Amino acid sequence: MELIKKIFIQLGQLDRRFIFLLIGLSVLIPLLKPDWINIPIKTTTNSKIVFEELNNLKEGDKVLVSFEYGASTKPEIHPMSVAVLQHLFSNGVKVYTVPLWPEGLMMAKYAIEEVVSSDLFNIEEHVDYVSLPYKAGGEIIIRGIATDMRSIFTQDVNNVLLTEIPMMTGINNITDFDFVFDLSAGVPGNAEWVQFACDEYKIPLSSGCTSIMVTDAIPYVESGQIRGILAGMPGAAEYEQMVFEYLNNDTYNKYLNKEAVIVPGKATSRMSAQSIAHLLMVIFIVFGNISYYLIRKRKI
Amino acid sequence: MKRQLAYFLVIFIGFLTLLGHFINYSPLNNFIDNDATQWFDIISGFAAFLGVINLLQLHLNKIANKRDNWRYSIITLAGFTIMIIFGFIYNGSSVAMGPHLKEDGSAFYWMFQNIYLPLGATMFALLAFFVASASYRAFKIRNFEATLLLISGVFLMIGRVPIGQLIPWWMALEIYICLFFALIANRFEEKKKMLFSLVICIIVLPLITYFLNLHNLSIFKIPELQEWIMDVPATAGSRAIMIGIALGTIAQSYRIITGRERSILGD
Numbered sequence: 001m002e003l004i005k006k007i008f009i010q011l012g013q014l015d016r017r018f019i020f021l022l023i024g025l026s027v028l029i030p031l032l033k034p035d036w037i038n039i040p041i042k043t044t045t046n047s048k049i050v051f052e053e054l055n056n057l058k059e060g061d062k063v064l065v066s067f068e069y070g071a072s073t074k075p076e077i078h079p080m081s082v083a084v085l086q087h088l089f090s091n092g093v094k095v096y097t098v099p100l101w102p103e104g105l106m107m108a109k110y111a112i113e114e115v116v117s118s119d120l121f122n123i124e125e126h127v128d129y130v131s132l133p134y135k136a137g138g139e140i141i142i143r144g145i146a147t148d149m150r151s152i153f154t155q156d157v158n159n160v161l162l163t164e165i166p167m168m169t170g171i172n173n174i175t176d177f178d179f180v181f182d183l184s185a186g187v188p189g190n191a192e193w194v195q196f197a198c199d200e201y202k203i204p205l206s207s208g209c210t211s212i213m214v215t216d217a218i219p220y221v222e223s224g225q226i227r228g229i230l231a232g233m234p235g236a237a238e239y240e241q242m243v244f245e246y247l248n249n250d251t252y253n254k255y256l257n258k259e260a261v262i263v264p265g266k267a268t269s270r271m272s273a274q275s276i277a278h279l280l281m282v283i284f285i286v287f288g289n290i291s292y293y294l295i296r297k298r299k300i
Numbered sequence: 301m302k303r304q305l306a307y308f309l310v311i312f313i314g315f316l317t318l319l320g321h322f323i324n325y326s327p328l329n330n331f332i333d334n335d336a337t338q339w340f341d342i343i344s345g346f347a348a349f350l351g352v353i354n355l356l357q358l359h360l361n362k363i364a365n366k367r368d369n370w371r372y373s374i375i376t377l378a379g380f381t382i383m384i385i386f387g388f389i390y391n392g393s394s395v396a397m398g399p400h401l402k403e404d405g406s407a408f409y410w411m412f413q414n415i416y417l418p419l420g421a422t423m424f425a426l427l428a429f430f431v432a433s434a435s436y437r438a439f440k441i442r443n444f445e446a447t448l449l450l451i452s453g454v455f456l457m458i459g460r461v462p463i464g465q466l467i468p469w470w471m472a473l474e475i476y477i478c479l480f481f482a483l484i485a486n487r488f489e490e491k492k493k494m495l496f497s498l499v500i501c502i503i504v505l506p507l508i509t510y511f512l513n514l515h516n517l518s519i520f521k522i523p524e525l526q527e528w529i530m531d532v533p534a535t536a537g538s539r540a541i542m543i544g545i546a547l548g549t550i551a552q553s554y555r556i557i558t559g560r561e562r563s564i565l566g567d
Contacts, residue, residue: 016433023432039462044527071420106412109402136348140340147333152341158399211460218530219539234460275463277428282454284436289450289482292440 005294012291019284026280030272037272046221047238049228050206053179054084055246059092061178062171064145066193067111070103073185073210074110079267080208080236081111081183083243089121090247092255094167095129096177100141100188105134105157107183119260120247126165131157138188139196146174146197174201182207190217194225208235233267233274240265307559314557355380386411441482451479452529459526469520470506477501 030037043051057063065084069077088095097108108131116123123129132153135141144152150172155161162168170176174197182190182205190207198205204227209217211232220226230239247253247262313336320332359373386392391400392407400406439454441447458464481498488494509515518524555561 014436019433019436020429023429027428039466041462042465042523044523071417072424074417075421075425106402135341136344137337137341140337140344143333144337144341147337151334151338157402214530215534215538218535219542222531222535232460234462237462271462275461277432278457278461279463281432281435282457284432285439285450285454288436288439289441293482293485 008287008290009294010291011287012289012295014284014287022280023277026276027273030276031270034269034272037276039272039275041234041237041241041268041271043238043242044231044235046228047230047235047242050208050230051087051228051239051242051246053204053206053227054087054093054181055091057088057091057093057179060094061091062094062096062176063088063179063181064096064098064174064177065108066180066182066184067097067099067104067108068101068189069107069183069185069210070101074107075270076210076233076236077183077185077208078107078111079233079265079270080230080239081107082114083236083240083265083267084181084183084208084230085111085115086118086120087239087243087246089115089123089128090243090250090253090255096132096167096171097129098132098141098145099134100138101186102134102136109157118263119257120262121255121257125158126156126160126167128167130165130167133157139192142188142192142196146201149173174198174203177203179203180205183209184213185210186213189213190226190229191220194220199225206230208239233270236265236267237271240268244268303565306565310564311557311559314553318557383408383411444483447479447483452533455522455529456526459522459524459529464522464526467522469509469515472520472522472525473506473509473515474502477505 054063065081065088067081085095097112099105099108101107112129112131115121121128125131133155135152137144141152150162153162156165162171174180180193180198180203182193184190184207190205190209190213193205193207197203205225206227206229207217208230209232211234214229214231217226217229221229230236241264244262244264247256250256316328317332317336320328356377359377361367362370362373363377386406386408387401388397390407391397392410393400393403393405395403395406401408403409435453439446439450441450458467477498481494481501485494488497509520514520518528552561556564
């Protein structure tokens with residue numbers, strides 16, 4: 001019995017480097033060998049709501065997609081932005097991207113490029129999507145989009161005048177959009193879209209954000225001010241799976257190239273790594289507590 | 301006089317902006333929604349310029365006085381200078397200056413794609429290691445509050461990932477039993493009695509739950525429990541914080557626009 005106690009105490013006092021090594025391996029192995037651990041993904045209510053909301057959009061509807069994330073949060077948010085864009089383009093929806101973070105401009109470019117290079121859809125710039133440039137100001141830019149977009153944006157990201165882009169005809173403020181989708185990793189983010197634009201002008205808003213932001217956003221989701229939420233990498237994986245199934249089952253979709261190969265997104269393959277890492281953390285916590293209990297008993 | 305003028309400007313613009321939301325007078329609404337927004341854009345552009353000057357001052361000062369870690373400041377300034385050159389002076393591609401910032405082939409784009417992006421992702425990825433190490437050391441059953449935090453943290457960690465769906469109802473029940481006994485362990489004077497009670501509960505409670513057909517309850521499905529934690533207690537806590545922040549913002553804004561708060565001008 002004493003030996004078992006000793007082992008547990010030792011397990012609770014592992015060297016930090018050993019924990020780092022185990023966490024590294026728990027992430028690395030599933031990423032390198034995704035076939036070894038294949039855990040099915042079940043969709044949560046909030047992800048389903050987002051999917052339904054975007055799926056209800058009609059051909060020609062206008063959606064503003066806001067990019068508020070950067071290099072650090074790209075692995076978490078980027079897969080959902082690609083999946084959301086694929087879903088929108090598969091329904092013939094017109095997409096307007098706007099970055100509210102300086103790096104958001106590049107993220108929007110990468111997301112659009114990824115969808116274009118997948119060859120799933122025959123989409124063209126200024127016909128199916130418009131990329132707006134970055135403007136400093138955060139929530140003030142959101143307010144500007146809500147009231148008078150043309151006073152803030154005069155050109156698109158390629159310096160083409162908005163007046164020369166047919167897709168921009170009739171787009172003057174937030175009420176000219178049918179939906180806003182926010183991809184955020186901080187401030188300004190989904191809360192600012194609710195406070196400064198969408199709630200006041202009654203424009204439906206959904207969001208995808210980092211796991212750490214969900215607690216701040218969830219009151220808006222519960223009140224219906226944000227219609228569903230994609231929460232971090234699990235949310236991205238759930239959405240990717242729904243879009244993957246939707247595209248595979250929708251054989252009569254006129255926007256989808258029949259020759260193109262539909263592949264699951266990156267978040268799906270990363271979920272096994274996250275699962276194992278979370279499980280390992282819980283095991284560490286259990287060992288840490290057993291050790292803590294035994295040490296405390298000894299002191300008493 | 302300078303200071304009073306600054307206070308007057310703050311008070312005047314503050315009240316004007318506030319009134320714009322309550323008075324339906326189109327020139328005023330137009331000023332708030334359009335002109336003031338553009339003013340803010342211009343001011344934030346200058347603020348970025350001031351930020352750049354401040355960054356330079358701070359790091360040059362650090363290097364000149366050889367303060368702690370001054371060598372890192374050299375790297376900061378080198379990175380800053382290189383990006384300024386690639387952004388404003390040297391393009392490296394046939395694309396026009398301006399659009400070159402986001403076009404393949406330009407030096408600026410190369411730096412973003414191959415240096416900034418991997419470094420940013422690396423910094424964030426390191427968090428996983430620190431969180432693992434910190435939770436191992438800090439998540440302890442010290443008191444009731446810490447236990448609540450630990451339990452909800454563990455359920456969220458497991459419930460948020462697909463592996464949580466693979467946990468069967470009986471295992472969830474065993475986890476609850478173990479957590480319950482961990483909470484009340486100190487109340488047992490005889491450890492044998494505690495161990496006996498724990499073993500009995502671990503064997504009998506799953507059987508009772510199964511025969512009473514209670515095993516389909518959401519509480520035994522960790523992902524659903526996780527959703528409940530997020531939807532109910534987490535929402536309640538977040539709302540309380542949000543309302544607190546909103547009230548604080550109103551109070552602070554009132555102090556600023558009535559000239560009571562002087563720290564904004566460096567007093």
